[in-house]
Amino acid sequence: MDQLLAMRAFARVVEAGSFTRAADSLDLPNATMSKLVRELEAHLGARLLQRTTRRVTVTPEGQDYYAKATRILRDLEDIDSSFNVARGSPRGHLRIDVGGSPARDVLIPLLPDFMARYPDIRIDLGVADRPVDLISDNVDCVIRGGPLDNSSLIARHIGDAVMITCATPQYLKQFGVPAYPEELRNGHRLISYMSPQNGRAMPFRFEHDGNRIEIKAEHRIGINESNAHLAAAIAGLGIVQTFAYAAHSAIRDGSLVEILKKWRPPPYPFHVVYPQNRHVTHRLRVFIDWLLERFPARISCG
Template structure:
């Protein structure tokens, strides 16, 4: 059994959810792909995939093996690609999805600097706060902000993202400043509609408090919510890359400084890398560390 070919067949089937689509991607017959996966299961002595006439899904063992096999193939691919000149061969159109507010404020310099380094790469940047399906919608890379979750996609951590609760001095003068988590429920909350989970605040001694928040405005863009907060509409919970300047200028004031929100991060998310194009590989390597740690928007002299 060719173990590398068998691993490649399995990883592609797991990623595509279909023997036929995996076979098309690998330019093999579905029968050969199925044979490779069966040989791999026989070799390991465990079932990796649940197969029905309508669906292929990973077993628990398959999920574990998928993660390890993907990384092994990535390492092999990286080793072979290091022998070539990535910069000379990086070309074509790179389709990137990014959140709206982050893209408007922080993506222009990134794209400009990247294209200076790789002038043969054209960039098609789409700004959307919705979590796009990068494979179905044809994106090469998606920049996402949140907490890393198990996925068949690969995620490269780019920079930490800090959330802050804040409101305008105008709003606080009119409605009073909350001094406890419980008091937040009496205030107007400007909610981000793509928020992935409930807000949980952490104290210095490790306790967790989940406030009951009453949204007076819900929108799918953090920049709009920050602007509404500046106008005195209520308080927001937004990342510092959106509200940091307004806080520095005194337009917004941080609330409840004794509490912290769970840290998030900016990730570059992309499909499995066995056949990763050089334009994507170069972008992933380029963005790694680009914003700094802490990122420049959280630095005192920013």
Template sequence: MDQLGAMRAFIRVVQSGSFSAAAREQNTTQATISKKVAALESQLGAKLLTRSSRENSMTEVGAVYYESCVAIIGELDEAEAQVRSQQASPKGVLRVAAPIVFGCQFIAPFLSHFLECYPEIKVDLMLSDKHVDLIAEGVDVAIRAKQLEDSSLIARHLFDNPMVVVASPDYLKRFGEPKEPQELRSHNCIVYSMLKSVNIWHFEQAKESDDKISVPVSGNCRCDNGEAILQLALDGLGVVQLPIWMVDEHVKVGRLKVLLSNYIAKPLPFNAIYPQSRYVPLKARCFIDYLKQRLAESPNYR
């Protein structure tokens, strides 16, 4: 039995969700992929997948074995690339996870150019504001607007995500404009529910000062998607705190107004996250380098 080939087949069945999808990727038949996984299970003496007509799910031992397979195959692929040449052409499927708005507004528009630069890479772009388990989902690179909390991962800083507080002219006409952060307590604040400190907004004075201000906020709506929060602000529902690159266009044409200009909202660090391993896959390094370069060229990300 080709154990490495069987391990690769098992990994792709898990990541793609089915034997047929894995077979299409490898230009073979579903029966061939099924035989490889069955042979692997026979050699291990353990059931890795529970099969049904609707889906395939990993068994408990299968989940443990899957994580080991991903690590082994990843290091093997990169070791081979290192031996062939330091200038080896990056290739293979690159699985990238990113927040929905950031992925749509920044990654997607430049993806065609990235693929032109690296024609042997295929990108599987996964957009979700939910937390993604990189190992379980087979993700090579995840973009996250938060501090790294998992010691099994590595973070490469991309930029500090500048935040601003905004509201629509209609809302401000009805409820007045806050001049100090503490006045936000009396306003309807729409919060992003995926943050660790959902109902606390942090500020510093725009002029040089060590004073830090934390304000508990509340409102009649919370949401786990930035684009939806932006729309609620445009509709005049309340005050929101969002990245400047999300609202800049609307501010320029007067649909939103920046509030508390004498204060700086605490920025969120944007990082490229990837699993710890002896070698970082060349395809992942190329993507992170490309992304960091494009961000450096955009004034809203500096």
């Protein structure tokens, strides 16, 4: 038995909650994962996992072994990282999750710089506005905008995005140009962003001279993905609040027109988030440092 590989396999099953997801994250066949865990249990003389057709449950002995095994695995990674640091060449695999709009308009255009600086780091990029479970999905970090509500995670603030309100010239010609936020309640068609976390429409927010207003008028259409949300505005379906960096091209070519400029929404914070109980590898540390250097200027345009 390869005890180190068996320990890693067992730890991933615990974190992922299933053999299938754990096998995918380690790029191993399901049968190999099961065999490794069985051999580890036989070696220890203890049942670590209770398996049923529907789920995997960790036994008390398994919980104790997991806590001790993960400490050893983190120590081994520390040793590997120290040699990478000494060579000045971080290497390995980073799994990053990011929303649709910041992926398309911010992170991906910047990535050639990161890949040139760190050619030995491979990246798997998950792109979706839906939240992910960093532990069970085996993600190293996520880049997310908006308020944070999970205190079990570590978050680093990486910048604030400028928000604007806009619509097509054709829409404004048909329905008129609102001069004040309250006018959005009267006959205007709103395109709401639907929160992937709870499915609720995000209110339209405005700020001017310290005064803040929220408009929760009934929307004409609601969309839960940021790129599609902007596309709906460009298609002339109504008024949208979106990131200035995302709408920049459409504003420049006249496809969209910014309205209520004096009432721009408050800045929208972005964070890079990672689990507090997971070791921060050299490759993750340099990625976070790079984000802090390059991300803020890109999202604050407008």
